[in-house]
Amino acid sequence: MNIQTLSRVAVAARMCSRALLLVLLTAFVSAADGDKLQVGQSMDIMSRYGYLGITMRVVARNESDTSWIFREPTYDVFANLDPLTVHPRRSAKSGSFNGEFHMEFCDNLRQLKQAYFRDFAFEGLDKPWQAFTTGWSSPETIARHMGINSSFVHGDYCYVLVRLSRFWDNVKLSRLPNNVNLLENMAEEIEKIFVGDVASVLMFTRRVGTHYINSFVTGNSLYQVFVYHKPIYLRIRERLKTRGIKNLSPVELSNFFSPWYAEHIGQIQVASGNKTVKHWATNRLRVHYYIFSYTSLMKIHGDTKLLSDLNGLLQNEALLQLDLRSLTPVFKDPVKREWFNEILDNYLNLLEENS
Secondary structure: OHHHHHHHHHHHHHHHHHHHHHHHHHHHHHHHOOOOOOOOOOOOOOOOOOOOOOOOOOOOOOOOOOOOOOOOEEOOOOOOOOOHOOOOHHHHOOOOOOOOOEEEEEEEEHHHHHHHHOOEEEEEOOOOOHHHHHHOOOOOHHHHHOOOOOHHHHOOOEEEEEEEEEEEEEEEOOOOOOOEEOHHHHHHHHOOOOOOOOHHHHHHHHHHHEEEEEEEEEEEEEEEEEEEEEEHHHHHHHHHHHHHHOOOOOOHHHHHOOOOOOOOEEOOOOOOOOHHHHHHHHHHHHEEEEOOOEEHHHHHHHOOHHHHHHHHOOOOOOOEEEEEEOOOHOOOOHHHHHHHHHHHHHHHHHHOOOO
16 A cells, blocks of 8 residues: 555554544444344444454453344345354254363463454454454453453463353355345445545545454353462473373363463353353363362363253354455455555554554
8 A cells, every 4th residue: 555545544543543442332223123144244444443342252351241142233134144154063952062072272361362262263364363352451451351360360371271162053145156146225335435535445444344254153161260370380281182181080170270280270251151050160161279269171182971960951053153254245346445555454454553
């Protein structure tokens, strides 16, 4: 982008930023008719960049209403998407839940946040997790979401994120054809974009969005963060890397995730914030280890009875995976498409650089 265009972006950004607070405050009103999580619909990821967790249930939160998964305002874009919509699996109904653990070793706090949002991909963003975590401005906020003590947010600590997920709905679009049909209202919105006019692009993204939903997975998950000093962390990581979790004895595996090794063991969190599930985990996954008493998600590993009990508790209450694609396919005019992409890419880059 040349200097003149960049200047126009900055001016238009300031013009539109005044409406940001209003957009934030009206988000819930716009989506008040219930969950709108449907493939093919569009949304604006710039308006609430850094705070997308407000309108998507992705991480444990302290609120009593758990009836919603997604309440981000959306816009209908494409016509007749049913033939292009596929449901790869519906594991909750096939009974395939077997308690597979997902474990990620994180050298620092940045990697921990990245690991948690590993399955969220937004085209045009190199660091999609920042669309959720930039708003976690205080150590207390990070600690609350991750279930750890705030004293372990700073310092030379390493982390292991352990997660057990239960998938319910998995929906995605097959590849959109070049001649995909648009709804009439969408075509009218595209006509309001003028090449060379930055403000027209930004107003389009406010009204219609920046991306469309390409795929999503909903369900629920339990997760827990274990905090280590670096030498012990590296030792455990190498051990699991060379042997694999299946080749470790239950005793050795339990030791690695016990107070003998971990500097701090976080609380077991529920992605949906379901208090019934959290109460169950706190009571049923408690470990008594010599003089220690703590809760550990690892207790459920290989325990068919606990897995069976959990199977009935993890319902369809949270967003576990999301893939967003740029609205590029809606532009049939290649010049207008290139102009939209240029403004969107540079604006997303500015957001990431300032996060």
